[in-house]
Amino acid sequence: MTDQVRCPILTEKAIRLLEKNQYSFDINVESNKAEIKKWIELFFAVKVVAINSHQLPRKKRRVGAITGYTARYKRVIIKLESGYSIPLFSNE
Template sequence: MDQVRYPVLTEKTIRLLEKNQYSFDVDINSSKRELKKWIELFFKVKIVNINSHRLPRKRKKVGIMTGYTIRYKRIIIKLQSGYSIPLFSDN
């Protein structure tokens, strides 16, 4: 499924991992219901809550050309206790 782009790992999202909350960048046109269904099936977890927001676009300048970065929607999901998503491999 191409709707979930990648997990977001920043200082804030790493602190959210302690509260069993995970953050992902997703396609801007995807809905919460679709994302909840897909994440529950793919990772075999139970989701309690989903929050989403759109990130502000940033202006980029390359030479004399100006444009904007690609926009994504970011979701923060909260899992039931006892469930987790393996973000790091155990190599």
């Protein structure tokens, strides 16, 4: 269950969404919204209001003569109830 969420996303859009109490994560492709909501609420002790998800297109990569694709993953935007937050950086 802990391998469902890969990493938080910190792009310009994701930073703008932080002001609206929305957080972006890359997750495993096989995960659905119900599993992710349950995992985020348990792990971070927050209340999730909504989840929007989409699969990003695969990118073609080439190493020498071998052509392949990048790994598949989903991106989710999670909206939290007001008063809750997820610490993305440690204070140390």
